[in-house]
Amino acid sequence: MNLRLYLQTLRWNRVRLAAIVVASVGWGMLIPVVYVAFADAFKQLANSGAFPKELLNFGSGSLFTLPGALTLGLQHPLAIAFVGIFAVGSTVSAIAGEREGGTLEVLLSRPISRRTVYVTLAAATATLIAIVMLALLGGQLIGVAIQGVGDELDLGLMPLVFLNGLMLWSAFAAFGLAASVSFDRHAPALGLTLAYLLINYFLEILGSLWRDVAWSQEYSLFHHFNPGQILTGDADPVDFVILAVAIIIPVVYALIVFPRRDLSAPS
Amino acid sequence: MDAEPMGTPQAVIATQGLTKHYGKVEALVDLTLDVQPGEIFGFLGPNGAGKSTLIRTLLGFLHPTRGSATVLGLDIVADSVEIRRRTGYLPGGIALYDSLSGADALEYLADLQDRGSTMRQELCERLQMPASVLRRKVRDYSRGMRQKIGVIQALQHDPELAILDEPTEGLDPLMQHAFYALMDDQRAKGRSTFFSSHVLSEVERICDRVAIIRSGQLMALQNVDDLLARRKKKVELRWRGVAPDLTGIPGLADVEVKGDRMRATLQGDVSGFVRAIASPSLEDLTIEPARLEEAFLEYYAGDEASEEMRG
Numbered sequence: 001m002n003l004r005l006y007l008q009t010l011r012w013n014r015v016r017l018a019a020i021v022v023a024s025v026g027w028g029m030l031i032p033v034v035y036v037a038f039a040d041a042f043k044q045l046a047n048s049g050a051f052p053k054e055l056l057n058f059g060s061g062s063l064f065t066l067p068g069a070l071t072l073g074l075q076h077p078l079a080i081a082f083v084g085i086f087a088v089g090s091t092v093s094a095i096a097g098e099r100e101g102g103t104l105e106v107l108l109s110r111p112i113s114r115r116t117v118y119v120t121l122a123a124a125t126a127t128l129i130a131i132v133m134l135a136l137l138g139g140q141l142i143g144v145a146i147q148g149v150g151d152e153l154d155l156g157l158m159p160l161v162f163l164n165g166l167m168l169w170s171a172f173a174a175f176g177l178a179a180s181v182s183f184d185r186h187a188p189a190l191g192l193t194l195a196y197l198l199i200n201y202f203l204e205i206l207g208s209l210w211r212d213v214a215w216s217q218e219y220s221l222f223h224h225f226n227p228g229q230i231l232t233g234d235a236d237p238v239d240f241v242i243l244a245v246a247i248i249i250p251v252v253y254a255l256i257v258f259p260r261r262d263l264s265a266p267s
Numbered sequence: 268m269d270a271e272p273m274g275t276p277q278a279v280i281a282t283q284g285l286t287k288h289y290g291k292v293e294a295l296v297d298l299t300l301d302v303q304p305g306e307i308f309g310f311l312g313p314n315g316a317g318k319s320t321l322i323r324t325l326l327g328f329l330h331p332t333r334g335s336a337t338v339l340g341l342d343i344v345a346d347s348v349e350i351r352r353r354t355g356y357l358p359g360g361i362a363l364y365d366s367l368s369g370a371d372a373l374e375y376l377a378d379l380q381d382r383g384s385t386m387r388q389e390l391c392e393r394l395q396m397p398a399s400v401l402r403r404k405v406r407d408y409s410r411g412m413r414q415k416i417g418v419i420q421a422l423q424h425d426p427e428l429a430i431l432d433e434p435t436e437g438l439d440p441l442m443q444h445a446f447y448a449l450m451d452d453q454r455a456k457g458r459s460t461f462f463s464s465h466v467l468s469e470v471e472r473i474c475d476r477v478a479i480i481r482s483g484q485l486m487a488l489q490n491v492d493d494l495l496a497r498r499k500k501k502v503e504l505r506w507r508g509v510a511p512d513l514t515g516i517p518g519l520a521d522v523e524v525k526g527d528r529m530r531a532t533l534q535g536d537v538s539g540f541v542r543a544i545a546s547p548s549l550e551d552l553t554i555e556p557a558r559l560e561e562a563f564l565e566y567y568a569g570d571e572a573s574e575e576m577r578g
Contacts, residue, residue: 004378012366102362106420109326110379111352263328264289265319265359 002112002120009124013090017128021135024082028139031073032066032147039063066152067231070140074165074227079136080201086128087169088197091176092189094121099263100186114259122177122251129169133162153231160235161227164243168225171246172197178250181258221246279304279428279459280325284334287320287483294320296483297334302428302461302476307454309474309491310463311563317483318463319359322430325461326356339427352382355426359433359463361417365406369396369416372405373423382424390419393445410437418446422453429453430461435469447473467560471495479563499532501555502540506548516543 010017042063062068073079095118098104107117137158144150175196179189200220207217217223224239280302287295295317302308312318323329325338327347336343338350363372377384391401394415405413414437421429435443450473453460464470470477471491479487487494499520504511505528513522518535527550533540537554544552 002379004375008375102358102360103364105328105358106361106363106376107379108328109351109356109358110376111348111381112379113348260330262289262330263323265323 001123002116005107005112005117005120006124006127009094009121010127013086013124013128016085017131020082020085020132024079024132024135025139025142027076027078027082028073028136028141029143029146031069031140032143032149035063035066035069036147036149039065039069062228065228065232066144066149067228070153070161070231071226071228073140074136075204075222075225080197082136083129083132083165083169084172084197086125086132087173088176088190088193090128091121091125091173092180092193093186094125094177095180095258096183096189097180097186099184104263105265108263115255118177118181118254118258122174125173125177126166126170129173130162130166133165133169137162137165154233157231157233157235160230164225164227164230164235164239167240167243167247168221171221171243171250172200174247174250174254178254178257181254181261277304278302278337279306280308280336280338280461282321282325282334282336285321285324285331285336286333287317287324287329288332294483295324295331298480298483298485300478300485300488302459304459305454305457306475307450307460307462307473309470309477310461310480311465311467311470311477312480313465316480318480319432320483321480322356322432322461322463325430326351326354352380353427355421355424355429357417357421357429357431357434360436361413363405363413363416365404368402368404369408369412370398370401372416373401373420376420377423380424382426384423386425387419387423390422390449393449394418394442395445411439411442414438415442418449422449426458428459428461430463432463433465434462435464435466443469467558467563471558495556495558497534498558498561499534500537501553502531502533503551503553503555504529504544504549505551506546507550508548509546511544511546511549513544516540 062072095104098107108114141155141158144153172193176189176193179192183189200222202220203216204220204222207214207220207223221243224242226236226239229235229239278301280300282298282300285295285298286293298317298321310318310321320329324331325336325343327343327350330344339353341350343350364375367375373384373387377387391397396412396415396419400412405416408416414434418431418434421431435446438446447469450460450462454475462470462474474491476488476490477494478485502519507527510524510527510529513519513529513531517539518533519540520532520534522529522531533554541552
């Protein structure tokens with residue numbers, strides 16, 4: 001890993017990171033407020049039978065319990081947008097964007113191997129994702145403390161939730177970087193990575209809302225990010241294994257493909 | 268093809284049968300050449316001839332299809348990182364990090380180079396990039412300023428070998444001359460430069476040897492002086508009264524007499540010609556030196572590329 005490139009990559013993202021951290025903390029704080037305000041109403045609604053209970057779920061989250069509410073907050077499109085800016089946006093730009101802009105040539109004319117460049121950018125991306133995850137979880141914990149519902153939560157399990165989230169988004173980031181090293185242009189890498197993210201999301205949400213196709217969730221990486229299950233002490237190690245595999249495959253691919261690619265002059 | 272002995276052990280660049288194919292397109296074909304220490308080596312060819320392909324192959328951006336090459340005695344495939352540590356590279360039409368200031372961009376690239384930036388101050392002074400300009404963001408720079416930053420980043424760590432792709436593109440005439448002086452100093456210091464260009468006058472001005480490439484194939488590899496010495500010079504005479512006797516002058520051809528003027532071409536030694544025409548009736552004599560452009564165009568005779576170079 002190249003420390004100078006790592007620090008510079010973080011520096012380039014600092015303004016965006018600061019804005020997203022603030023937004024993430026705010027969003028995280030809001031979730032316990034919504035839970036406290038609406039949990040009973042949702043429970044009554046579910047028990048009344050007016051609505052099928054599935055329709056009151058969102059992915060693996062719900063507003064029936066605090067762990068479920070926290071899950072909902074972390075799987076909500078807003079949270080996905082916050083983390084996705086780095087896991088998708090930054091990763092596809094990292095190589096393909098620099099290549100398209102011509103700056104990759106200047107970078108690679110330094111004594112840095114392509115593998116080192118890849119590993120450094122991957123580490124920087126993981127750092128950015130970790131910071132946003134910490135902001136989201138930190139915001140949620142602040143909200144929990146403010147609402148005085150800390151007794152519904154086993155705080156000792158929060159690091160595992162963090163790890164689970166970090167692994168989920170690292171899997172998408174690894175895919176984004178793999179796409180980024182494969183194309184000379186930003187647009188196809190972004191399209192492919194966004195498609196991958198959206199398909200995963202669609203399979204998870206579809207399965208949660210329509211029980212007949214609940215099987216589709218098994219094929220979604222989001223289904224293996226389940227803070228609710230972790231916070232109730234039912235963490236499934238298989239989820240972590242699946243996410244680890246989803247990280248390793250694109251990383252290995254990129255480490256093989258990137259050093260072997262011909263990088264002709266940018267047009 | 269006029270070729271000189273190749274691949275001497277001390278060569279800073281030595282290629283042997285270097286070939287690069289893009290699918291069915293042959294970008295480089297069996298290229299064998301060498302660049303000697305302390306030499307400024309010009310690499311000539313129109314766009315698409317294979318100049319950038321060779322540079323990119325030497326620096327590890329492209330992988331050779333066949334053949335081998337060394338840079339500073341290091342294998343271009345196995346030792347690419349070390350080669351890049353010891354060389355400086357200016358890409359053609361360089362792109363820089365727009366969000367950084369000129370000073371920050373140079374500092375960042377020097378840090379990544381990991382060899383210090385002993386020449387930065389001098390380069391900034393010679394290329395007229397004062398601190399006030401370096402403080403501005405790269406995005407606000409003109410093309411010429413970006414090119415100057417490109418030259419500085421390539422040379423600031425005092426590399427043993429500089430590989431410069433179209434280095435004077437975008438520089439004004441004043442800065443072009445500052446750059447030529449810089450190249451002369453590099454040569455005097457024993458530094459080597461591999462210089463790709465399609466500006467023939469500047470190659471003629473600063474290069475020791477030149478290679479001419481066409482469709483990925485080496486057409487010529489010669490000393491610039493030798494190449495020009497073999498070319499025909501244009502001579503023009505004007506006299507009063509009796510015309511000088513021009514018969515039997517070795518190397519004189521294409522003689523065209525109009526009144527008191529004569530135009531011709533001259534190949535070889537000038538002194539015999541001057542002795543032969545010496546006469547009190549001689550009023551004016553012009554000997555136009557041979558230009559690299561003519562030599563180059565000869566290799567591209569009938570090729571559209573020659574039109575591009577002429578332009």
